[in-house]
Amino acid sequence: METVTVRLIGADGKLTEAKAVPKVILSDAEWKRRLTPEQYRIARGKGTERAFCGGLLNNKEPGIYACICCKLPLFSSEAKYDSGTGWPSFFQPIAAENIREEPDHSLGMVRTEILCPRCDAHLGHVFDDGPPPTRRRYCLNSEVLLFVPKEKIATLAEPADRSQHGADSSSKQSNSTASDTGHLGLAAATTQGKQSQRPAPQRAEAVFAGGCFWCVEAVFEQLDGVLEVVSGYAGGTAETANYQAVSTGKTGHAEAVKIVYDPTRISYEQLLKVHFATHDPTQLNRQGADVGPQYRSAIFYADQQQKELAEAMIADLNAAKVFSRPIVTTLEPLRGFYPAEPKHQDFAACNPNHPYVQAVAMPKVQKVREKFKSLIKTAEGSDGK
C-alpha cells in the first residue's frame, strides 16, 4: 500500500507526530459521488474559483482548515491573512508535511501548485510575495477547504486514532468527547471500524427557466437539500450556447438553471412549487423587462415522471386560479444543458449590490424566504458554499 508521512489531529485535538498513513486513492466516480460539482471541478480537476466569491475568504473564526476530500488538516486560522487577492490566503501550512508542492507550467506561467499529500487534491498555488515571517502566500480555493471551528477540532481525529486512544485508560474522557461530537461528513478511505457520518447525498437534477438566470439561481441556492445550482442554457444546441448568441433570441435556448438536489431532502414537486411562486408563468416569452424567447418560462424535463409532475402542477394551479391568466410555461424535453460563462455563475451571491440584483433578484429571494421558511437552509447548513 502506498503511504505518505503527515501529521494528523489526535483525539485531544492536537497535531500528532509525523507518521506514515495510507494514501487515500478513490476512483473518479467515487469522488464525483462524494463532492459537489464545484468541489469536484476544483479539487479533482485543478480548477479555480472566481476571486472574491469563495465562502471562506472573509472567515476570521479560530479553527482549522482541512482538505475537503480526505479531512487532512492543512492550515490553522492563526496563519490566515487578508492578501487582497480575493482568495483565502495563509503564510504557512499547519505542518510542512501536510502540503505537497509541485511545479505547474499551465497557462504559460511558472507557478507552484499545492496539493493535499494524502489524497492529491488540488488546493491552489503558493507564491513568494507573502508577509513575514515566511514571506510565502498560500493561495487557496474555499471550495477545497473544510473549516472546523476551534471547539470542534477533535472531530477531525481519525476514528482509528480514537479507538487507540480509548484503549489507553488515562485518556478515556477525551475519547468520549471526540466520539460524542461525531466524525464530520465524509470518512476518509483510511478509516476503519464503525463510521457515524450520515450517508452520502443522493443526487437528482431539475432544469427550469423563468427569466434571467441570475435570479432563478439565487432563488434555488438557498433551499435545504439543494446541493448546487448552475446557470446555463437549455433548448438549443451546443454550438450557440453562449451569452452573446443566446441574447439574440434566435438560438432556441432559454436562460435556465440546473438544480442538483438530494431527493431524500427536497422533492421535484417542492422545487416546482418554488419555481412557480417566484416567476410569472403567464408571461409569454418575457419576464418583466426582459423580453425575448430566451426569457421564456419553461420546464425541461429529463424523464416521463418529471413531465407528469410538471403537467399535474400546472393543471392544479390553473384549476385553483392561482394566476389571473392561463399558465404559458412550456414543457420541453431536456436534450442538453450548457453551463453559462463563469462570470454568470453565482452572480447574485457575488454581486449583491448590482442594481439588477437589487431590483429583481433580491425581492424574489426574500419572497422564497418568507413563503417557504421550512425549505430554507439553516445557518449551519452543510451544503452551503
Ligand SMILES: [Zn+2]
Ligand atoms: Zn486530501
